[in-house]
Amino acid sequence: MTSSTTEPTTYAVAADADVVRVRQAVRDLAVQAKFSLVDQTKLVTATSELARNTLVYGGGGEALVALLDKAGRPGIEIWFRDEGPGIPDLDLALTDGWTSGGGMGLGLSGAKRLVDEFEVDTAPDRGTRVRIVKWRR
Amino acid sequence: MSEETYDWVRLLQENRDDVLARWTEIVRGSLAGRMSATESSHDLREVLDALLAGQGSTDVRSPSYDGLRSLLAELSRTRARQGFTPTETAVSVFALKEAVLGLLQASGDLRGYRAFADLSGLVDELGLFMVETYSATRETVIAEQAESLLELSTPVVKLWDGIVALPLVGTLDSARTQVVMEALLQALVDTGSEHAIIDITGVAAVDTQVAQHLLKTVQAARLLGAECIISGIRPQIAQTVVALGIEFGDIQTKANLSDAMLLALRRSGLDVVKSGRGRG
Numbered sequence: 001m002t003s004s005t006t007e008p009t010t011y012a013v014a015a016d017a018d019v020v021r022v023r024q025a026v027r028d029l030a031v032q033a034k035f036s037l038v039d040q041t042k043l044v045t046a047t048s049e050l051a052r053n054t055l056v057y058g059g060g061g062e063a064l065v066a067l068l069d070k071a072g073r074p075g076i077e078i079w080f081r082d083e084g085p086g087i088p089d090l091d092l093a094l095t096d097g098w099t100s101g102g103g104m105g106l107g108l109s110g111a112k113r114l115v116d117e118f119e120v121d122t123a124p125d126r127g128t129r130v131r132i133v134k135w136r137r
Numbered sequence: 138m139s140e141e142t143y144d145w146v147r148l149l150q151e152n153r154d155d156v157l158a159r160w161t162e163i164v165r166g167s168l169a170g171r172m173s174a175t176e177s178s179h180d181l182r183e184v185l186d187a188l189l190a191g192q193g194s195t196d197v198r199s200p201s202y203d204g205l206r207s208l209l210a211e212l213s214r215t216r217a218r219q220g221f222t223p224t225e226t227a228v229s230v231f232a233l234k235e236a237v238l239g240l241l242q243a244s245g246d247l248r249g250y251r252a253f254a255d256l257s258g259l260v261d262e263l264g265l266f267m268v269e270t271y272s273a274t275r276e277t278v279i280a281e282q283a284e285s286l287l288e289l290s291t292p293v294v295k296l297w298d299g300i301v302a303l304p305l306v307g308t309l310d311s312a313r314t315q316v317v318m319e320a321l322l323q324a325l326v327d328t329g330s331e332h333a334i335i336d337i338t339g340v341a342a343v344d345t346q347v348a349q350h351l352l353k354t355v356q357a358a359r360l361l362g363a364e365c366i367i368s369g370i371r372p373q374i375a376q377t378v379v380a381l382g383i384e385f386g387d388i389q390t391k392a393n394l395s396d397a398m399l400l401a402l403r404r405s406g407l408d409v410v411k412s413g414r415g416r417g
Contacts, residue, residue, distance in 0.1 A: 016310050023342065041342060041373040042380060048344040049381075096382050104345045110381035 008066035008079070015060075019051040022063045026078065029067060033074040035136050043076060043134045046114040049107040050080045050130050056101060058082025058128055068133065075116075075135040083127040090120055143248045145237075145256035146193045149185065152240055157182060159236035167228045171221070181229070184208055195255060197262040206266065213267045217274035226271045227264040234260050291317045293324035300332045300401045301325065302394065304369075306339030314350035318357060325363045332401040333358055336394050338369030348383045355388050364404065366390070368397035 011022045026047045030040040047063075054061045061082030068075040087093045094112065099105035112118040117133035149156055161178040168177070187205035194201050209230065216226040234257055241249045291313070296302050301324050303317065321333060335351065337343065343351075355365040368391040370378075378385075391397040399409060 016312075020308050020310070027341075038373040038376050041377045045342045045344045045377045045381065048342055048346075052344070052346060104349050104383065106345045106382045110345060110383070113380045113382070114377065 006067040008064040008077075011063045011065065013051050013054045013061050013063055013080070013082075016055070019048060019055060022051045022065070023048050025065055026076065029065060029076055030134075033067060033076060033136055035076075035134070039134060039137065042114040046111040046132055046134075047078060049111040050078070050132065053107055053130075054080045054082045054084075054128075056103075057087075058084030060084075061127070068135075070135065073135055075133050077131065077133045080130040081127065086124045086126050086128055087120070087122040088124050090122060143252060144193050145252040146189055148237070148249050148252045148256075149189060153185070155240055156233070156236050157185060159239050160185070160233050163232040163235050164229055167232065168221075168225055171225075177229075180212060184212075184230070185233075193255075195259050197259065197266055205263070209263060209267050210270045213270035214274045217271045217278065223268050223271050227267045230260055230263045230267060291320045293320050295324075295328055295330075296334070296398055297402065297405075297407075299328075299330045299405050300334070300398070301328055301330045302334040302336060302398075304336045304339065304394075307341070309340060309347045309350055314347075314354070318350075318354045321354060322357055322361060325358060325361050331363050332404060333363050333365045334394065334397045334401060335365055335367050336369040336397070337367060337374070338371070338394070340369075340374075343374050343378055343383075345381060345383060348378065348381075348385075352385070352388070364389070366397040366400055368392070368394045 009025065011025060012018055013022060023044050027040060027044045030043050035043065051063055054063065058080075059082060061080065061084070064079040064081070066077045068077050092098055093100070094109050095105075096109050097105040099107075108120075111132065115132040115134045117131070119131045120128065121131075122128040157178070160181050164177050164181065184205065187202070187208050190204060191199065191201040196202075197206070212229060213226055234253075237249075237253055237256060241253060291303070291305075294302050294304070301321070303321050303324075305317065307313075309317070321335070324330070325333060335354065337351075340347065351367060355367070358365050366389045367385065370390055370392060389397075389400065391400060402409060
């Protein structure tokens with residue numbers, strides 16, 4: 001049973017500075033939930049990748065950050081939402097080294113490896129929603 | 138319209154000196170000596186004349202107020218730069234209402250109140266216009282400060298003959314990376330160095346964008362004939378970078394700056410030895 005223990009906080013992702021802001025908010029929450037230093041860094045880095053995707057490929061959007069609780073075990077859930085062009089071929093986008101922009105092609109696939117739960121809901125012209133969760137070990 | 142026979146333009150014209158004196162008094166009081174009497178009374182006289190030049194229009198954006206808007210914009214910008222608060226800025230125009238009201242109360246002129254109501258709305262709009270200009274200027278000031286911080290935070294230091302180091306702290310975004318890369322390449326050329334150490338101990342997170350920027354900087358340095366060593370990779374960063382799948386290829390990395398410095402020295406044909414114990 002998963003139940004949100006906090007109302008999600010919404011952050012706009014419209015500029016480079018917003019990516020940093022979301023990242024800092026996630027780091028603060030991870031510290032508060034007593035995540036290990038490695039897990040903090042992994043979650044913050046995944047947030048950085050996905051927030052930047054929202055900005056660069058989705059044309060901006062928002063990030064919702066919430067603290068979860070599963071039988072006393074804290075977790076952090078983050079949603080990234082944009083109303084951009086969507087991802088036409090998700091399998092291709094999740095392939096290491098493939099990029100539609102000028103990046104390294106590791107953002108989406110790398111972020112997936114950094115977290116415990118990873119879901120993408122996307123379709124052409126319907127925008128993209130990415131949900132990630134990391135639980136405290 | 139019957140009001141035209143006695144509108145606020147006439148009200149102000151007939152009582153120009155009295156209004157100006159009251160107005161100056163109120164503004165000076167609110168600024169608490171941070172502005173000289175002559176300075177503020179000069180400013181306000183100009184504003185009043187420009188206001189009268191609009192011939193009673195209540196549309197702040199109308200061309201007849203071009204002069205007034207540029208005066209107020211200039212005033213707002215100056216106050217923003219001088220560190221006045223938005224209230225201390227907008228009070229310059231809002232105080233006109235108080236001045237006119239004070240005048241009407243003193244003279245007991247009932248005709249004037251209708252004229253005052255019209256003027257009041259216009260003054261409110263002018264006040265908002267000042268606050269808008271004020272905020273825009275403050276944002277420019279903040280952007281300028283961010284810009285100068287950007288340059289401050291990227292010092293390239295010389296560690297030894299032929300060895301320079303670049304300690305990175307904080308967030309590496311595209312704008313900063315550009316500054317960092319330029320600073321490093323320029324230092325390599327200026328000092329004729331063949332070794333550069335990029336220390337990322339102070340970088341909070343290394344994501345693919347940061348890694349890509351680092352790799353590009355190293356490649357650019359190579360084109361100048363310099364080898365880069367990346368140091369200060371903390372354990373949690375190392376694990377994250379591996380999970381992300383980033384490969385640093387043949388770029389030399391070290392856990393800390395001192396290891397990187399030793400490597401650079403050895404590559405330059407130097408070594409660090411304890412005195413009295415000889416080489417080895």
